[in-house]
Amino acid sequence: MLYEELMMDSGVLTKFELFKRITQINQPDISITQLSEEKSLNYQQTFIILNEINNDLLKIMKTHPSILKKAGKIDSTKLLVTIDEYRYFLLKKSVPFQFILYFLNHEEPSIDDFCQRYFVSRSTVSRKMLPLKKHVKQFNLRFGYTEANLIGDERAVRVALFNALWLGTRGTAWPFESVAFEDAERLAGAYAEYFPLSRTYLGAKELTYFAAIFLCRTRKKFFVPYDSRYDFLMMDNPYYDFERLNKELGAEQTLSPEQSKGESSFIFFLAHYAPFYTLDDDPSLFQTLHDFSTRPNLVYDIVSEFLDYAKRNIFKNEPEALDNSIIIGNLLNVMFAFYALRQPFPNLEKLVEAPKTRSKADQFLETNIHLFFEEKSQEKGSKFIYTIKKPLVNAFKNILLPIYDKPKHAEHLKVGVAFEHNFLLVSKIYQFLNDLGFVDAAPYKEELNDEYDLVISSSLLPRKKTPDLPLYFWDLSYKEEELADLYRVLQQLFEQKNIVED
Structure with missing residues (x-):
């Protein structure tokens, strides 16, 4: 299930998806009728939602111009709010997202206090949390309400919290009220060498979020115990510095030897828990290959x-x-x-x-x-x-x-080419088709009509004789950009031919 489907109820999700669509179109005169048909809504519903979006934009940015136009049109080129900013705006009013931020940021969180702060009933919280509860259950995690919390293996808890907060903000906001950005950034920097993430723009921001969640949880006395399954990798391995954490946390946040060992090991585990490697000259990749081998x-x-x-x-x-x-x-x-x-x-x-x-x-x-x-x-x-x-x-x-x-292992498209018999006319199209790697192209033959996935022809004569022939008309005076349209058709046919029917 997609992130927004877990976090937003149906009405808010429809609004978000409509906003996402108009950002994708990016035109000065989008028809509201067109949008309503695309989203399977009636015109009046779509118009009301677009008005709500227009009002939301003013709440986010007081000087935001209206995207509504006369004659049933909207102008998405006037959008100044990004999709990440709008998602976060909607999420801040979403019960599941509010609940996560609440128990992460507040001391002694409880369901009664949450309901009072956000003017919701316990039954509303339970109902709106249902998709998220079902999602985390597959990781043996559950939400506690007497003491508001996410409960289970603390390693999985922290990764789940990271996913929820990162995907909700994409780095555009700092949702951690109880942790200063500078503290998280300093801790992330102290361990950057272990993480391939630290060497990319968004990866470095993700690492800071991980550090913030680490600080939130440890300050609330939720700790990760050491796992003996790490022994082969981390025991007596000078690469993993188990003394570093308390030095970085300082005297006020010093952990006990047992806590420090568990939390340090978790940081090192995080450096390995996902397929992070994308660069073949990454020092952490060399270290991984060396240590495991x-x-x-x-x-x-x-x-x-x-x-x-x-x-x-x-x-x-x-x-x-x-x-x-x-x-x-x-x-x-x-x-x-x-x-x-x-x-x-x-x-x-x-x-x-x-x-x-x-x-x-x-x-x-x-x-x-x-x-x-x-x-x-x-x-x-x-x-x-x-x-x-x-x-x-x-x-x-x-x-x-x-x-x-x-292309090598899948079933190729069989394409017939019906062009005038001239090398200069056909050589470019054959080169284009052959370079794709998933097309077997050859001169068109009528007797093979039943075998073709597509016939590319500079004439409509083949279709006159065989009306249901999958023919793509190709004007010999084509422009280079038309190759992109042909590619899209071929790619769709290739995917369809290689879909597994369940």
Whole structure:
């Protein structure tokens, strides 16, 4: 489920989606009728919602110009408020988001105090929290109300809180009333070397949010205990500095030796809990590859076995693709997180990516990765895999999918080209089609009509003879930008041809 669907009720969600749509169109004369048809609303509903949006914009920015025009039109080029700013504006009035901010920022939070502050009833809170409650339950987390809180494995709690607050603000606001930005920034900077995030623009901001949540929770005396499953990686490893945390926190916030060990280990765990590596010259990637490969551990053994298996069964025509250090590092991170937690854990990607139809490439990877982990889960030392097999398979698939050559392994489009017989006229279109990698193009033949996914023709004669022929008319005096339209058609046909029918 997408983030906004968890946090917004249906009316607010409709308003947000309409705002998102008009920002995408970005035109001075968008028809309200067109918008109402797109969103399956009647004209009056759409007009009322657009008026509400117009009023909201004035609340966010007092000098904001009206986006409403006469004759049933709106002008989205006048928008000065970004989609991130508008999302945050709406979320601040959303019960689930308010509740998270409340128990994170207030001392001794309770449901009664929350209801009093925000003028809502307990039944309203319970009803509006339902989608979010269902979402966190899959990570063995639950919301407590006597003492308002999110309860469960503190590691999963903090990642879930990060996802909720980061996706709600995207760095445009500082939602932590109880933590000064400078304190979080200083703590994040002290550990930046461990995190690939610190080397990118938004990643550095994400790291500051993680630091703020760390400070919020530890100041409220919610601590992460040390996990002995970290031993192989962190014990007697000078790379992981367990003395640093108390030095950074200072005398007023000094933790006990046990608390410091647990919280330090959590910071180091965070550096590995997701497939963070994107740059092949990242020092933290080199360190990960070195540590996992030189210290005896089950994580490295499983990933190594998987890579050998994948080279034989998945990437047999291009096994060298799996020698990529970024791929190996990300598989190690994912496997380490599942090895340590042994349960599904909050996932940022699932909250921002709309569900997609499964392609044959997806199915092929998923099937083969599942076979490996199904067999692995039967082994004595790897039985823990059985309970986390589905999310583990999905995580491995998502890492491999970008390097799995879809055009090479998928079913290509069969395209007939019906142009005048002249090299200068046909050579450019053939070059364009062949460069796509997923099109098999050849001169058009009538006897193959039933086999074509598309016929590209400079004449409509083939359609006169065969009216249902999938024909794309191509004017020989085309402009270069028209190639983009042709590409979109071909890409859609390719995706449709390779969708797996459930």
